Amino acid sequence: MLIPSRKLREIRLGINSLLQHKLRSFLTMLGMVFGVGSVIAMLAVGEGASKEALDQPLEEESQQTTRTFMSIYGLLYEDELRIAQSFPQVLRTVPVKILRKVGRLGEHTMDLRLLGTTPGWFQLVRRPLIAGRALLPADLKNLANTVVLTEYGARRLLARENSIGQQLTLGGESFQVVGIVRSETGQGEGLQSPDQQIDAYIPLTTARARFGDIAVQFSAGSRSRELIELHQIIAEVDSTSQVTATASGIEVMLRRFHKKKDYSISVPLALLRQAEATKRTFNVVLGSIAGISLLVGGIGIMNIMLASVTERTREIGIRRAIGAKRRQIIRQFLIETMVLSTTGGLIGIAIGLLIPWLITLVAGMPTVVTSLSLLLSLGISLAVGIIFGLYPAVRAAKLDPIEALRHE
Amino acid sequence: MAEPAVQEKQASSHEAVLEKISRFYRMGGNEVRALDEVSVSFARGSFWAILGASGSGKSTLLNLLGCLDRPSAGRYLLRGADVSQMDDDQLSEIRLRSIGFIFQSFNLLPQSTVAENIALPLYYQGWDPARSSQRARELATRVGLQERLDHRPMELSGGQQQRVAIARALANDPAILLADEPTGNLDSATSREIMQLLSELNEQGKTIIMVTHEEDIAAFASRRLYLKDGRIDRIEP
Ligand SMILES: Nc1ncnc2c1ncn2[C@@H]1O[C@H](COP(=O)(O)OP(=O)(O)OP(=O)(O)O)[C@@H](O)[C@H]1O
Ligand SMILES: [Mg+2]
Numbered sequence: 001m002l003i004p005s006r007k008l009r010e011i012r013l014g015i016n017s018l019l020q021h022k023l024r025s026f027l028t029m030l031g032m033v034f035g036v037g038s039v040i041a042m043l044a045v046g047e048g049a050s051k052e053a054l055d056q057p058l059e060e061e062s063q064q065t066t067r068t069f070m071s072i073y074g075l076l077y078e079d080e081l082r083i084a085q086s087f088p089q090v091l092r093t094v095p096v097k098i099l100r101k102v103g104r105l106g107e108h109t110m111d112l113r114l115l116g117t118t119p120g121w122f123q124l125v126r127r128p129l130i131a132g133r134a135l136l137p138a139d140l141k142n143l144a145n146t147v148v149l150t151e152y153g154a155r156r157l158l159a160r161e162n163s164i165g166q167q168l169t170l171g172g173e174s175f176q177v178v179g180i181v182r183s184e185t186g187q188g189e190g191l192q193s194p195d196q197q198i199d200a201y202i203p204l205t206t207a208r209a210r211f212g213d214i215a216v217q218f219s220a221g222s223r224s225r226e227l228i229e230l231h232q233i234i235a236e237v238d239s240t241s242q243v244t245a246t247a248s249g250i251e252v253m254l255r256r257f258h259k260k261k262d263y264s265i266s267v268p269l270a271l272l273r274q275a276e277a278t279k280r281t282f283n284v285v286l287g288s289i290a291g292i293s294l295l296v297g298g299i300g301i302m303n304i305m306l307a308s309v310t311e312r313t314r315e316i317g318i319r320r321a322i323g324a325k326r327r328q329i330i331r332q333f334l335i336e337t338m339v340l341s342t343t344g345g346l347i348g349i350a351i352g353l354l355i356p357w358l359i360t361l362v363a364g365m366p367t368v369v370t371s372l373s374l375l376l377s378l379g380i381s382l383a384v385g386i387i388f389g390l391y392p393a394v395r396a397a398k399l400d401p402i403e404a405l406r407h408e
Numbered sequence: 409m410a411e412p413a414v415q416e417k418q419a420s421s422h423e424a425v426l427e428k429i430s431r432f433y434r435m436g437g438n439e440v441r442a443l444d445e446v447s448v449s450f451a452r453g454s455f456w457a458i459l460g461a462s463g464s465g466k467s468t469l470l471n472l473l474g475c476l477d478r479p480s481a482g483r484y485l486l487r488g489a490d491v492s493q494m495d496d497d498q499l500s501e502i503r504l505r506s507i508g509f510i511f512q513s514f515n516l517l518p519q520s521t522v523a524e525n526i527a528l529p530l531y532y533q534g535w536d537p538a539r540s541s542q543r544a545r546e547l548a549t550r551v552g553l554q555e556r557l558d559h560r561p562m563e564l565s566g567g568q569q570q571r572v573a574i575a576r577a578l579a580n581d582p583a584i585l586l587a588d589e590p591t592g593n594l595d596s597a598t599s600r601e602i603m604q605l606l607s608e609l610n611e612q613g614k615t616i617i618m619v620t621h622e623e624d625i626a627a628f629a630s631r632r633l634y635l636k637d638g639r640i641d642r643i644e645p
Contacts, residue, residue: 009537020520318515318528319528320500321474321476321503321515322503322504322528322529323502323503323505323507323532323533324504324532325496325497325500326496326497328532400476401476402471402476405511405515
């Protein structure tokens with residue numbers, strides 16, 4: 001009971017002393033409030049921007065910058081289902097089957113590379129339409145004989161926009177040309193997309209129904225016939241940080257169902273690295289902003305504290321002459337600066353929460369207040385406040401009382 | 409067998425005893441002898457004035473007596489206890505319990521009220537707030553400032569400020585009251601009032617040692633010690 005009441009008295013005395021020096025306390029606290037507040041607010045804005053850049057919501061297909069893919073080779077139709085069903089973080093899977101067929105459009109006949117896939121492909125890999133339309137779910141459902149030409153394929157077949165609606169013969173089957181899309185530009189998104197020299201897309205179900213799963217392989221001059229259901233499954237994962245873990249998960253699952261390792265998993269490391277670099281850039285920018293804010297706030301606190309050294313030194317001289325011990329003086333100043341810094345820090349946190357909220361409300365910008373930014377700003381500001389609040393006290397307490405009294 | 413008893417008796421009748429006290433300051437290469445082997449005993453209940461030219465060592469002597477400073481050589485017995493070898497914490501304790509200091513420039517805390525200034529030593533003695541504010545009120549009444557308890561020092565005249573300082577010096581009921589030119593910043597009428605107050609305190613039994621420049625102020629004291637170049641010139645009477 002005794003010790004807390006003594007502590008309470010010391011704290012009350014500290015508050016009393018702070019109230020006696022209103023302007024000084026106010027200015028010191030102001031440094032604290034804005035140091036903490038601006039760091040939290042700026043980090044919240046930066047974090048919001050960073051989050052927005054790194055994981056854009058799915059609806060915003062058109063302006064999406066970063067996505068996460070994995071490609072898996074040599075697979076079965078079942079594998080796609082298994083992956084889609086077993087991993088909640090997998091947003092979408094796109095199966096890919098590659099075929100070679102002789103194609104004829106009007107007078108032109110040539111060997112074509114075809115890609116059997118689903119409409120998901122066009123959302124995932126983004127091939128802007130030049131004319132007509134892409135594949136639709138209905139095409140797959142109805143096993144429709146529809147074909148979408150790539151820019152590359154269209155050029156080879158001398159197809160134009162008016163070719164849409166014409167018939168393209170593929171391996172003896174007649175397909176209707178429904179659209180033309182732009183080819184991969186080359187710079188790409190880091191995904192090893194298998195359509196660089198693809199002439200056309202057809203629905204996966206149609207490909208399977210019309211041409212079967214037997215592929216003729218040409219390797220080292222010899223011909224072999226092989227059963228290949230899918231050449232590739234592309235899995236899209238909801239955040240970059242999950243990619244590597246998901247890849248190993250898929251690997252484990254495939255190992256269970258495939259007796260021999262007739263598949264391989266590839267993770268677009270370049271893409272991941274780019275995402276990491278983006279994140280790193282944001283971190284550096286945010287870190288600099290936070291550092292500068294804290295520095296400015298800290299210098300503010302420091303200035304006020306040091307400006308009061310003379311006044312405080314005399315005060316300490318008086319207290320020492322009356323019989324206060326060195327450690328009592330230091331304790332008194334420690335309590336004072338802690339009360340001041342904590343109050344300032346808490347107000348700073350309130351402001352740091354309020355400003356991002358207002359920014360989101362008024363400007364519609366996303367902001368994210370992280371607990372790390374709260375801890376960081378409060379911790380550093382407290383440290384600065386206490387160090388510079390204590391510095392004159394420790395120095396003055398070290399002086400002889402006579403010297404402290406004589407201090408001008 | 410008799411000798412220690414006599415010494416004991418002598419020591420107890422003296423508030424403070426200085427034995428060959430010296431205080432040197434090193435200024436670059438040469439040494440300033442602010443006090444040079446000063447020996448003097450201050451009897452309990454006596455009222456001393458210390459006089460001398462500027463730089464003769466008056467303040468140095470008073471600071472040593474007040475345990476604000478430590479001698480370079482010699483022994484200082486305060487109520488029989490040797491304080492010349494004590495460390496900083498022990499000296500603080502002595503100042504807190506046994507010394508009352510009055511300064512020429514008052515040295516009050518400008519942002520604190522009269523009552524808070526008077527009660528300051530009691531805070532460090534650990535008094536509870538109710539008791540110490542009661543005592544502050546009594547002391548303020550003793551120096552005639554009972555109406556000014558909530559004023560700040562800046563709102564008081566010089567003489568009133570010095571009264572606050574005297575009340576603060578009395579708060580711990582000290583063995584010795586030390587005053588370094590207590591009237592140095594005051595006009596002659598106010599000086600007279602302050603000296604009257606100190607005389608009353610002396611009549612009530614306080615030992616007082618006061619530094620002054622002025623003979624008419626020194627006349628209030630019963631004994632006068634003249635310093636010259638850090639040595640005792642003469643003692644009157
Ligand atoms: N901190 C110090 N460092 C160096 N020399 C000092 C110091 N304090 C005092 N002195 C010297 O010691 C001598 C005595 O000083 P002191 O202050 O005791 O004089 P004083 O008699 O009180 O003078 P005054 O009447 O002007 O107050 C002086 O020569 C002074 O310069
Ligand atoms: Mg002097």
